[in-house]
Amino acid sequence: MLPFYLSDLDMTLLRSDLSIGERTRRVWNHAADTGAKLSVATARSLTGVRKLLKGLELREPMILLDGVLIATVEGELLHVAAIERELGDAIIETGRRVAGMEPLLVGMEEDGQESFLYPRDPNRWQTELLTTFHNDRRVLDRHPLRAMERNLKIVYLGSERVTARLEEALREEFADAIEVKRSADPYIDCWFMTVLHPLGDKAHALAKLEEIEGVDRAHTTVFGDSHNDLGLFEMAGRKVAVANAIDEVKERADIVLPWSNDEEGVARFLEREIILIEE
Secondary structure (H helix, E strand, O other), X not given: OOOEEEEOHHHHHOOOOOOOOHHHHHHHHHHHHOXXXXXXXXXXXXXXXXXXXXXXXXXXXXXXXXXXXXXXXXXXXXXXXXXXXHHHHHHHHHHHHHHOOOOEEEEEOOOOOEEEEEEOOOOHHHHHHHHHHOOOOOEEEEOOOOOOOEEEEEEEEEOHHHHHHHHHHHHHHHHHHOXXXXXXXXXOOOEEEEEEOOOOOHHHHHHHHHHHHOOOHHHEEEEEOOHHHHHHHHHOOEEEEOOOOOHHHHHHOOEEOOOOOOOOHHHXXXXXXXXXOOO
């Protein structure tokens, strides 16, 4: 059985400026050409992945939006775990009541079109994030903000204190009906909290992807750096942390690389593991 390699993107496979290093491009594409199974697991959307990974051979299905979607690079959806409209509206109302906060929404309407909705008066962190979506037709402001038919991610950006208070309220009110992920954002000076379907995380998505790929846990190697990669580490046979990973990820890793994302640690590992290219 062929081994399966799955990497997180931000601060793991990608360099800190969100670029792909030349070594990464060379090793990844050579490995793919020899039949190696390589894929990614990311909080980003399919559109974002296509843009950031232009030039990489993406032949296997990918875990997207923190595990809410599994899709091919051509856009075929193989797995979707979404929050329905009624629950989404209830979550939004709780955010208003408890924290005075409006979220960003990533979801799909009835026609299956992917949309990013934001409130008419975004806070300063949301405004900073929205600048990265300049001229993206999927990004729309809504007032009043309402949930979509299928909500893939409900995202809050705010201070550590306020997001922690809201996380506690959401867990108390909705319990097992949702999954909440909260961590410091690596690019914006705030805390980033995502509300997902309880099966919409990287752990469940990896189990599903292993089934789709026809590989078992023992033959799966994952690479990560942060809190949202811990689910991958739970479900993989071998866990690899880049040198810049947080301590909690390093503690659960089987291997901690001596190289960071900016030193293209994942590519260096694959280069030696698959014995592709002589240095």
